[in-house]
Amino acid sequence: MSFRYYKDNREYIEALRKSGDLVDIHEEVHWDLELGAIIRRVCEKKAPAAFFHKITDYPNFRAFGAPIATYRRLAVALGLEPETPIPKIAEEYTRRTKGQPIKPKIIDKKDAPCKEVILLGEDADLFDLLAPMVHDGDGGRYIGTWHFVVAKDLDTDFVNWGMYRQMVYDEKTMVGPILPFSDMGKMLTKYAAKNLLMPFATVIGPDPLSAIASSAPSPIDEVDFAGMLMGEPVELVKCETSDLYVPAHAEIIIEGVIIPNVLLDEAPFGEYTGYRTSPRDKRGVYRVRAITMRKDPIMTVSNMGTPTDEGQLLRSFTLGLEMERLLRDQGIPITGVYMWPESTHHLVVVGVKPIYANIATQIGQLVFGSKLGPWFHMVVVVDEGTDIYNKDEVIHALCTKCHPKRGIRIEEHGVGTPLNPFASPEERLYGRAPKVIFDCLFPPEWPKSMVPIKVSFENVYPKEIQEKVLANWKKYGFPD
Amino acid sequence: MSTYDTFINKDFEELKEDELIEGVIRELTPGKKKYKSMYARFKVSKEPDKYPNRLFIRLGRGQLVQKPCSMEILEFINPFPEGV
Numbered sequence: 181m182s183f184r185y186y187k188d189n190r191e192y193i194e195a196l197r198k199s200g201d202l203v204d205i206h207e208e209v210h211w212d213l214e215l216g217a218i219i220r221r222v223c224e225k226k227a228p229a230a231f232f233h234k235i236t237d238y239p240n241f242r243a244f245g246a247p248i249a250t251y252r253r254l255a256v257a258l259g260l261e262p263e264t265p266i267p268k269i270a271e272e273y274t275r276r277t278k279g280q281p282i283k284p285k286i287i288d289k290k291d292a293p294c295k296e297v298i299l300l301g302e303d304a305d306l307f308d309l310l311a312p313m314v315h316d317g318d319g320g321r322y323i324g325t326w327h328f329v330v331a332k333d334l335d336t337d338f339v340n341w342g343m344y345r346q347m348v349y350d351e352k353t354m355v356g357p358i359l360p361f362s363d364m365g366k367m368l369t370k371y372a373a374k375n376l377l378m379p380f381a382t383v384i385g386p387d388p389l390s391a392i393a394s395s396a397p398s399p400i401d402e403v404d405f406a407g408m409l410m411g412e413p414v415e416l417v418k419c420e421t422s423d424l425y426v427p428a429h430a431e432i433i434i435e436g437v438i439i440p441n442v443l444l445d446e447a448p449f450g451e452y453t454g455y456r457t458s459p460r461d462k463r464g465v466y467r468v469r470a471i472t473m474r475k476d477p478i479m480t481v482s483n484m485g486t487p488t489d490e491g492q493l494l495r496s497f498t499l500g501l502e503m504e505r506l507l508r509d510q511g512i513p514i515t516g517v518y519m520w521p522e523s524t525h526h527l528v529v530v531g532v533k534p535i536y537a538n539i540a541t542q543i544g545q546l547v548f549g550s551k552l553g554p555w556f557h558m559v560v561v562v563d564e565g566t567d568i569y570n571k572d573e574v575i576h577a578l579c580t581k582c583h584p585k586r587g588i589r590i591e592e593h594g595v596g597t598p599l600n601p602f603a604s605p606e607e608r609l610y611g612r613a614p615k616v617i618f619d620c621l622f623p624p625e626w627p628k629s630m631v632p633i634k635v636s637f638e639n640v641y642p643k644e645i646q647e648k649v650l651a652n653w654k655k656y657g658f659p660d
Numbered sequence: 661m662s663t664y665d666t667f668i669n670k671d672f673e674e675l676k677e678d679e680l681i682e683g684v685i686r687e688l689t690p691g692k693k694k695y696k697s698m699y700a701r702f703k704v705s706k707e708p709d710k711y712p713n714r715l716f717i718r719l720g721r722g723q724l725v726q727k728p729c730s731m732e733i734l735e736f737i738n739p740f741p742e743g744v
């Protein structure tokens with residue numbers, strides 16, 4: 181049974197327009213910084229997504245900025261009502277991704293919108309595609325910010341989709357980081373050992389659920405995972421120059437090969453932490469052999485910077501749910517896990533029933549020790565009476581229940597990433613990061629009579645008084 | 661005279677007069693190909709008019725040095741293996 185979802189970027193754009201989550205911009209906008217500045221402000225103001233109808237130098241292009249930078253838009257992407265609360269969105273996502281993987285379906289080239297225009301050889305020129313200069317000071321024009329890269333393992337059938345940024349270098353070349361611990365990085369190592377070119381296909385403007393799958397930290401193959409989110413197979417079509425398959429309903433496909441053992445200058449670029457932390461450096465090289473696209477393509481742009489962008493929102497959402505799965509699988513009595521996008525997925529909030537001593541330490545060690553541990557360095561553990569989605573409640577717990585000495589546990593030798601702004605240049609270079617657990621639980625061994633009582637409406641009034649007050653609230657004269 | 665920029669992963673003060681660099685320069689001529697990268701060997705002067713091309717310097721995290729330099733391109737280098 182298929183779920184309610186949008187098969188392509190265009191149906192999704194229309195849905196956002198209808199729900200009031202998209203602004204149509206008819207004014208001409210320049211690709212060199214102006215378009216990026218508008219999207220940046222959209223992110224910072226949590227404003228509706230931007231749809232650009234007229235772009236300098238690129239009359240046949242339109243652009244779609246900040247595609248899923250709010251929870252409202254994430255709800256719409258999943259076919260839910262825009263005001264669906266975060267825990268309900270999480271519930272729906274978890275329900276859809278619990279079952280069996282759904283294998284993709286191959287369709288005929290003539291039915292694939294991404295094949296309306298086919299440019300091969302000399303005709304495939306990256307400067308004919310609208311690649312914006314996203315931020316002043318970036319190392320180049322970034323063509324891959326809301327996209328993913330398809331690649332296949334050398335010895336197995338494993339195909340990876342990963343959202344890895346890509347910068348235009350020249351007419352035929354893109355460059356970008358291929359981190360050695362990423363799935364594509366591991367694949368590339370095998371090709372590089374034999375000095376073989378690795379075929380790739382960049383998918384720009386995918387449908388929103390495929391984009392989410394490509395950036396989600398799930399062990400399930402991304403194409404099957406996208407199928408699970410849709411409730412039916414993703415439709416794929418074969419590439420022109422390789423045996424890779426790409427989503428047929430995407431806007432633009434760039435095909436080519438990654439040259440192993442050759443690196444070229446890439447970055448700096450605005451990163452999900454809200455800073456440009458990693459410097460210009462030598463990074464992976466993608467050589468272009470073909471471009472296929474729709475006749476009137478829509479370039480998709482995510483503008484990474486201070487909150488809230490897609491990197492922060494989606495990665496916080498999916499990393500948090502993956503941590504929840506891990507802790508539940510281990511039988512830890514948690515009540516939920518949440519990561520605020522504003523923490524740039526550095527802070528994990530875990531709710532738990534504190535039934536034994538040092539449970540917060542156990543939780544912290546599990547999440548820091550997991551494969552996803554490098555992406556965050558703070559864990560706050562609160563009890564089941566604290567709403568993990570409510571910043572006020574979590575700050576209150578942190579500032580009142582976390583002992584400034586006993587409650588803070590530091591692990592000095594953790595795995596980090598080169599993108600951590602707080603890390604010293606040396607720590608960044610070697611991907612090291614200390615980790616910290618904030619234990620906001622009253623120790624269960626304290627005598628009952630000594631445990632402070634939370635003085636809240638819910639906690640210190642009898643049920644019948646609470647019900648009466650709630651029932652009469654508006655009658656008393658309060659608006660809400 | 662054409663205008664280019666380049667990134668250096670050090671402080672501007674550390675850049676020597678007539679320093680020879682092998683690396684990427686970006687073309688800044690307005691139009692569809694603005695910011696195209698090229699791999700070259702070039703000589704940099706902090707005097708804006710010493711060499712035929714204007715060169716702006718950016719530091720490793722994109723910070724622009726306001727004062728323009730000048731540059732002479734000695735040769736373009738193809739960084740790609742034969743036939744790719």
Ligand SMILES: Cc1cc2nc3c(=O)[nH]c(=O)nc-3n(C[C@H](O)[C@H](O)[C@H](O)COP(=O)(O)O)c2cc1C
Binds near residue numbers: 363396
């Ligand atoms: C908008 C956006 C941009 C991203 N850019 C990058 C990137 O440039 N490099 C990277 O390694 N991961 C990036 N990510 C995170 C990856 O998509 C994510 O780690 C994904 O699961 C890749 O999986 P892998 O580590 O299994 O290869 C980005 C995520 C989003 C949402």
